[in-house]
Amino acid sequence: MTNFGNQVQFEIYRTMTNPAPERLPVSYEEWERRARGILEDGPYYYIAGGAGSGQTMNKNRAAFDCRSLIPRMLKNVEDRDLSIELFGQRYEFPVLQAPVGVQSIIHQDGELASARACAALKVPYITSSASSVPMEAVGEAMGNAPRWFQLYWSKDPDITASFLQRAEASGHSAIVVTLDTPMMAWREYDLKNVYLPFLVGEGVGNYLTDPAFLAKLEKSPQEDPQAAIMHWTQVFGNAGLTWEDLAFLRKHTKLPILLKGILHPDDARLAIEHGADGIIVSNHGGRQVDGATGALDALPVVCEAVKGEVPVLMDSGIRRGADVIKALALGAKAVLVGRPTMYGLAVAGEEGVREVLRNLIADTDITLALTGECAVRQLSRSVLSGK
Ligand SMILES: Cc1cc2nc3c(=O)[nH]c(=O)nc-3n(C[C@H](O)[C@H](O)[C@H](O)COP(=O)(O)O)c2cc1C
Ligand SMILES: O=C(O)C(=O)c1ccccc1
Numbered sequence: 598m599t600n601f602g603n604q605v606q607f608e609i610y611r612t613m614t615n616p617a618p619e620r621l622p623v624s625y626e627e628w629e630r631r632a633r634g635i636l637e638d639g640p641y642y643y644i645a646g647g648a649g650s651g652q653t654m655n656k657n658r659a660a661f662d663c664r665s666l667i668p669r670m671l672k673n674v675e676d677r678d679l680s681i682e683l684f685g686q687r688y689e690f691p692v693l694q695a696p697v698g699v700q701s702i703i704h705q706d707g708e709l710a711s712a713r714a715c716a717a718l719k720v721p722y723i724t725s726s727a728s729s730v731p732m733e734a735v736g737e738a739m740g741n742a743p744r745w746f747q748l749y750w751s752k753d754p755d756i757t758a759s760f761l762q763r764a765e766a767s768g769h770s771a772i773v774v775t776l777d778t779p780m781m782a783w784r785e786y787d788l789k790n791v792y793l794p795f796l797v798g799e800g801v802g803n804y805l806t807d808p809a810f811l812a813k814l815e816k817s818p819q820e821d822p823q824a825a826i827m828h829w830t831q832v833f834g835n836a837g838l839t840w841e842d843l844a845f846l847r848k849h850t851k852l853p854i855l856l857k858g859i860l861h862p863d864d865a866r867l868a869i870e871h872g873a874d875g876i877i878v879s880n881h882g883g884r885q886v887d888g889a890t891g892a893l894d895a896l897p898v899v900c901e902a903v904k905g906e907v908p909v910l911m912d913s914g915i916r917r918g919a920d921v922i923k924a925l926a927l928g929a930k931a932v933l934v935g936r937p938t939m940y941g942l943a944v945a946g947e948e949g950v951r952e953v954l955r956n957l958i959a960d961t962d963i964t965l966a967l968t969g970e971c972a973v974r975q976l977s978r979s980v981l982s983g984k
Contacts (some may be wrong), residue, residue: 599680599959602966604856605959611949615818621952622944628953632943640702648782650888657883657914660891665982678972679962681931683908684853688743689719690958691925691973694950695882695933695963696747696773696857698727699800700791704942709738711890711942716742718958723747723933726760727800734802736767745771747857753834754845755809760981761850763807771851773877777858779836781924782885795829798822809882819923837912843871855910859883862902868890869906876903877910882935893924897978900928904981907912918960925976 612620617647619642622628633641681691694715700707707729710811714720716739724735726749734743746764751757764772787793794800804810805818805825810832818825846854855875856868868876878896892913911924912933924932936959941949965973968980 600677600962601961605955606963609956610968620950621670625940628937628940628944628949633938635943639787640672640794642786642790643751643784643792643794644703644936644943646784646786647676647883647887648784648885649787651887652809653880653885653887653889653891654883654914655891656891657880657893658891658916659736660918660922661895661914661923664920664927666922666926666964666968666980667982668967669977669980672969672971673970674966674969675868676971677962678974679958681974682929686743686770688721688931688960691743691921691929692954692958692961693721693929693933694723694912694929694938695935696723696725696775697935697939698725699729699794700939700942701729701799702794703939704770704820704926704946706941706946708735710845710947711938711950712738714938714941714947714954715744716740718954719743720954720958721745724764724769725749726803727795728802728804729800731806732760732763732769732803733806735766736769741768741975744769744907745773747775748774748846749833750774750835750838752834752837753809753813753832755812756804756807756832756851757785757845759807759809760803761846761852763803765850765852769852771853771855771875772846773857774846775881776881777881777885779834782887785885795833796826798826801826811931812866837886840867840871843873847872859899860890860892864910865902869903873907875908875910877933877934878909878929880913882913893927896924896929896963896970897927915957916963918957918962921956921957922959922964922970922973922976923981925973926980 675871679690692863712722716790724732725747741842746769854872858875859876882894908930910931911929913933938950938953943955
């Protein structure tokens with residue numbers, strides 16, 4: 598696609614006669630501020646907060662801020678290409694919606710609004726295991742648009758096998774296995790606010806509709822909702838897993854398997870040795886190990902270990918077009934965004950998510966051109982200083 602960025606700029610300028618309160622925010626900071634004014638403390642801090650002191654959340658941003666682009670001039674950047682290829686599939690933009698659970702705490706339309714917004718832009722939507730609604734509903738809302746499924750690998754292998762089967766049947770074309778959350782981290786905001794969405798029955802849509810989950814309840818969730826939630830807390834995570842267990846997933850799905858939450862180069866090698874089809878460098882947006890490395894800092898080290906054998910994606914801290922360019926220049930094939938679109942969802946539902954994604958992509962297109970590059974697939978460290 599060519600000139601996507603300039604078209605979006607003019608669309609925004611055309612809203613200049615709208616009164617200010619009706620104009621949607623443009624900057625990440627303003628989306629967040631507007632969301633803060635809408636959401637109660639519990640949900641807001643659940644979304645915005647990081648683990649512990651928030652050190653790793655800050656490191657995520659610092660890793661972008663300390664790297665600079667060195668733009669090149671007179672390179673004819675009139676025709677640009679933002680498309681990428683992953684697992685034999687062409688995607689128009691190098692951006693995916695990160696898996697985010699419990700979106701019902703953000704907006705009444707939750708995951709369905711986000712999924713529809715992604716479908717409208719052909720941005721792949723990654724359905725969370727912890728969605729408020731079942732994955733089949735997400736699939737239906739998206740028609741033929743691209744979607745992947747994020748697996749929280751349950752202690753109960755029957756649930757895991759069932760989720761994999763349901764994901765494929767509902768049109769998800771890849772599996773993202775999140776490895777960094779066998780349990781919830783020490784999250785001080787949530788402890789202070791005494792707020793955990795699941796305990797009030799949010800984010801369990803996939804479980805309460807799952808035959809393998811329901812089979813182990815003594816009473817149906819309608820009869821005894823509290824017992825169903827308690828069972829969920831027992832089976833949600835699995836801290837006993839090892840690399841050898843990946844064979845179980847391979848046996849139960851033919852879809853490409855990506856491992857999310859890799860930060861160490863040795864883990865990247867182990868992932869490949871155990872048959873992973875892709876890697877997502879991520880520290881879960883700073884929500885798991887406080888004190889962990891910034892995700893962008895881990896990216897080049899992981900890419901070096903991977904040696905191009907499988908695609909490497911990244912998330913944690915992407916806010917603007919320049920961030921996307923920097924991540925791709927350091928070896929990511931694509932990036933995922935978490936919080937930015939969730940603030941869009943809080944402020945303006947489906948339209949908000951669409952606006953945030955569209956603007957991020959437009960900013961990426963314009964930054965690509967102004968840096969002197971035409972194709973995201975050809976980005977390399979040469980656009981960065983000192984590399
Ligand atoms: C409210 C919230 C819920 C999340 N839920 C999930 C989830 O269910 N599964 C998962 O793999 N990651 C989850 N994540 C992590 C995101 O997929 C992603 O790694 C992170 O948000 C990226 O960082 P960013 O928010 O700085 O873009 C969640 C993040 C947030 C903010
Ligand atoms: O809050 C999170 O970061 C997260 O990944 C999660 C975990 C379990 C259920 C919902 C979201």
